[in-house]
Amino acid sequence: MVRFMAIHNVPGITEEQFKQKLDGVSKWRPDRRTTILKVYADLDRGKIISECEAAEQQHFEDWIGMVGWNVESIHSVDVVCQVGNFWTF
């Protein structure tokens, strides 16, 4: 499994529209090997960052296609620091 993150530009997105994209299990886990771990949204600027664990990037891209958010860039994640713990991938 690989960790990915994507930066999206979705100008004008509202909180309601954001929630509507993610409010069911199948919307954030489209299949059992693809999980959207966390999604951050700056609604004022239309900037969204999504984080995904998947077997391959194409599965993440399939999810992005499903939500329909414009993608600025997609990255594979090498290392995470979370509350003082370092996790290397």
Place this chain on the structure above:
Amino acid sequence: MVTLDDLLNMSPEDILTYNERPDDAGIRNKTQLYFDDIEIGQELPKYIYRQTPTHLFRWSASIENFHRIHYDLDFALNHDKNPTILVHGSWKQSVVPQFLKDWTAPGGWPWKARFEHRAMLTPNDVLIMWGTVVDKSEKDGMGIIEREIGMKTHDGIESMPGTATVVLPIRDGKEIPYPFVPPKD
């Protein structure tokens, strides 16, 4: 009664509305099922669950299983590379005897069960404990019911395929002994 196939065609949120697990009063006041009334192919009431992280934490504490994959999201994601924290296999096991016992109560007996754990289950999965009668026979004056059982996820993954044998009284027949004494072949 809604069928398993019907449930699997519903959204997870709709599946949750079809939980047929009896409450305490339902068990206390339950009418005995008799062997004579059971048909091969008959589906049992489906028990629907949706485990939350709080449920998992409580189960870990209850059985003193402190493996971090069950309650430590950071560890589960980043160390074990799991999709999130995982539902305990031991919790799934605990559902089986309840499921069998409820159906046979008050006078029957959940005799034996076997099953395999085949899929990772996570919080927010909607889980369907199901059973279908596949055979019935009489032995030593008791009604023996063979069932296929399992626990499916809302998206149709069979996480725990298995079989079970339960015993029901025959109408106007003898009582099932307690403690249970298996029938002689």
